[in-house]
Amino acid sequence: xxxxxxxxxxxxxxxxxxxxxxxxxxxxxxxxxxxxxxxxxxxxxxxxxxxxxxxxxxxxxxxxxxxxxxxxxxxxxxxxxxxxxxxxxxxxxxxxxxxxxxxxxxxxxxxxxxxxxxxxxxxxxxxxxxxxxxxxxxxxxxxxxxxxxxxxxxxxxxxxxxxxxxxxxxxxxxxxxxxxxxxxxxxxxxxxxxxxxxxxxxxxxxxxxxxxxxxxxxxxxxxxxxxxxxxxxxxxxxxxxxxxxxxxxxx
Amino acid sequence: xxxxxxxxxxxxxxxxxxxxxxxxxxxxxxxxxxxxxxxxxxxxxxxxxxxxxxxxxxxxxxxxxxxxxxxxxxxxxxxxxxxxxxxxxxxxxxxxxxxxxxxxxxxxxxxxxxxxxxxxxxxxxxxxxxxxxxxxxxxxxxxxxxxxxxxxxxxxxxxxxxxxxxxxxxxxx
Numbered sequence: 001x002x003x004x005x006x007x008x009x010x011x012x013x014x015x016x017x018x019x020x021x022x023x024x025x026x027x028x029x030x031x032x033x034x035x036x037x038x039x040x041x042x043x044x045x046x047x048x049x050x051x052x053x054x055x056x057x058x059x060x061x062x063x064x065x066x067x068x069x070x071x072x073x074x075x076x077x078x079x080x081x082x083x084x085x086x087x088x089x090x091x092x093x094x095x096x097x098x099x100x101x102x103x104x105x106x107x108x109x110x111x112x113x114x115x116x117x118x119x120x121x122x123x124x125x126x127x128x129x130x131x132x133x134x135x136x137x138x139x140x141x142x143x144x145x146x147x148x149x150x151x152x153x154x155x156x157x158x159x160x161x162x163x164x165x166x167x168x169x170x171x172x173x174x175x176x177x178x179x180x181x182x183x184x185x186x187x188x189x190x191x192x193x194x195x196x197x198x199x200x201x202x203x204x205x206x207x208x209x210x211x212x213x214x215x216x217x218x219x220x221x222x223x224x225x226x227x228x229x230x231x232x233x234x235x236x237x238x239x240x241x242x243x244x245x246x247x248x249x250x251x
Numbered sequence: 252x253x254x255x256x257x258x259x260x261x262x263x264x265x266x267x268x269x270x271x272x273x274x275x276x277x278x279x280x281x282x283x284x285x286x287x288x289x290x291x292x293x294x295x296x297x298x299x300x301x302x303x304x305x306x307x308x309x310x311x312x313x314x315x316x317x318x319x320x321x322x323x324x325x326x327x328x329x330x331x332x333x334x335x336x337x338x339x340x341x342x343x344x345x346x347x348x349x350x351x352x353x354x355x356x357x358x359x360x361x362x363x364x365x366x367x368x369x370x371x372x373x374x375x376x377x378x379x380x381x382x383x384x385x386x387x388x389x390x391x392x393x394x395x396x397x398x399x400x401x402x403x404x405x406x407x408x409x410x411x412x413x414x415x416x417x418x419x420x421x422x423x424x
Contacts, residue, residue, distance in 0.1 A: 009394075009398055010394045010398075013394065013397055013398060013401070014379070017372055017373070017376075017379075019378055019379060044405055045401050045405075048354075048373070048401065048404055048405065048408065049372075049373035049374070051354040052354055052358060052369070052370075052373055052374050053373070053374050054354070055354040055355045055358070056269055056273075056355070056358075056370070056374050057265075057269070057374070067264055067268070067285060067286070067289060068261070069257040069260050069261065069289070069293060070257070072286070072289045072290055072293055073293055075290075076290055076293065076294070
């Protein structure tokens with residue numbers, strides 16, 4: 001039979017708190033019976049713990065309803081929803097601003113850059129040139145067509161507008177920011193002129209079409225297969241509208 | 252799957268609230284602490300790292316960590332403010348309007364660290380192991396704090412330190 005170990009300070013605390021095995025609790029109880037001063041100390045700890053337990057577990061300490069798990073969970077959900085709503089509204093504001101800005105930019109670009117504006121410029125320069133409106137005349141139409149098609153990079157037929165009273169004078173090539181542009185010039189018996197202007201463009205989808213008037217000119221334009229087309233004539237000329245309508249089908 | 256349910260949580264609630272109260276020494280701060288502790292616990296209800304670990308020390312450890320974080324933040328602010336103006340280093344915590352009796356009065360005068368250990372061990376009846384877990388301390392530190400806390404509490408309730416011959420030798424295991 002071995003004599004029980006003398007308990008250290010930690011073990012005395014554990015004894016006071018009842019955290020030892022039953023056998024060890026008994027051993028220490030027996031030991032303390034022989035050590036009245038120590039026993040008094042340990043008893044004091046126990047009394048203190050008891051006093052604190054009584055003092056601290058008053059009914060006032062009972063939890064109010066706001067700490068019930070359901071309530072906490074509901075509050076968390078509510079807050080999460082609020083945060084989500086806030087995020088969503090910021091996102092909405094941001095995207096509206098983005099879309100609006102993009103639209104506005106596009107609108108202002110469109111306004112300052114109307115479609116096929118260079119066709120009108122070209123008409124203004126060359127249609128008024130009585131002596132030499134074209135580089136190559138239409139006397140050899142197959143050579144003219146080959147030359148224009150080769151320079152343009154796309155086969156281009158020379159639409160016949162004779163039935164509208166407009167005869168093909170010839171054509172010329174121009175350089176633009178988008179690439180080569182072909183200009184075909186037509187003229188009727190009264191000397192009124194209409195131009196067909198063709199150059200590469202990816203600005204609008206195929207099928208986009210429109211017309212506009214300004215500074216005495218009337219232009220109709222359309223886009224197809226990566227090219228932009230424009231027919232320009234004087235706004236007052238009776239043949240202009242007819243040729244403009246006939247041209248898309250004739251090409 | 253849920254490893255603890257609302258009923259289990261409700262059971263621990265009074266103890267948690269008590270802990271919060273004695274950590275903060277201010278009712279509204281304690282309520283805030285309890286609120287964030289419960290939120291954190293519920294947020295992790297289904298994803299505890301050790302689902303088998305006992306619930307109570309886990310909850311206490313969440314609360315204690317939140318409390319320490321809050322105190323760190325507060326002291327950072329204090330330092331920041333201190334640099335701007337020479338404010339008093341720490342406002343005296345609002346004492347409870349009426350301290351129920353001597354036991355509470357003495358308990359209130361312990362250091363926060365000592366209060367926490369004594370509360371968990373003596374009042375909540377938690378094991379030393381669980382207390383160490385809840386406070387994030389090694390068990391040896393828990394024991395020495397407990398020892399100091401009890402001595403200090405004795406001294407406060409009796410007005411004078413008691414000279415008791417405690418064995419200074421530690422048993423060699």
